[in-house]
Amino acid sequence: MSSGQQIPPWLQEQLARLQQAQQNMQAILAQKQQLELDQHETDKALEELKKTGDDEAVYKFVGSIMIKSTKKALIDELEERNELAKTRATVLAKQEERVKQSITEQETKINEMIKNATTGATPTKTNLPK
Numbered sequence: 001m002s003s004g005q006q007i008p009p010w011l012q013e014q015l016a017r018l019q020q021a022q023q024n025m026q027a028i029l030a031q032k033q034q035l036e037l038d039q040h041e042t043d044k045a046l047e048e049l050k051k052t053g054d055d056e057a058v059y060k061f062v063g064s065i066m067i068k069s070t071k072k073a074l075i076d077e078l079e080e081r082n083e084l085a086k087t088r089a090t091v092l093a094k095q096e097e098r099v100k101q102s103i104t105e106q107e108t109k110i111n112e113m114i115k116n117a118t119t120g121a122t123p124t125k126t127n128l129p130k
Contacts, residue, residue, distance in 0.1 A: 011113055018106040025099045032092050039085045046078045 007015070049071060052058060058074055059066040 008117065011110070011117070014106060014110050014113060018103065018110060021099055021103045021106060025096070025103065028092055028096050028099060032089070032096070035085055035089055035092065039082065039089075042078050042081050042085065046075065046082070049074055049078065 049058065052071060054071055056071070058069055058071050060069050060074055060077070061067075
């Protein structure tokens with residue numbers, strides 16, 4: 001295709017799908033990064049909490065206030081938060097893999113479509129990507 005030609009609608013559609021998949025990937029990576037930060041923060045809190053004596057006063061934030069709690073209750077809560085984070089990380093990793101695969105497939109289809117367009121082949125219903 002020369003630079004003077006317009007992008008055909010079928011190719012525009014595929015490019016839009018690719019762009020959407022890339023945006024999805026960026027969102028997943030941002031979620032993973034935030035999750036890693038949260039996990040690190042939880043791990044540090046657990047580490048510090050385990051250093052405290054059983055008879056020492058411990059507090060937790062609830063909204064904008066601090067409430068007195070027990071060491072055991074806070075440890076249980078933080079460990080549960082870590083377990084949920086691990087589950088969420090697994091889900092995000094699977095989503096990331098699916099989106100990566102989708103991006104690769106879409107790029108391949110787009111390259112094929114461009115190759116066909118430059119060789120003069122016109123897309124038909126049978127060779128148009130889904």
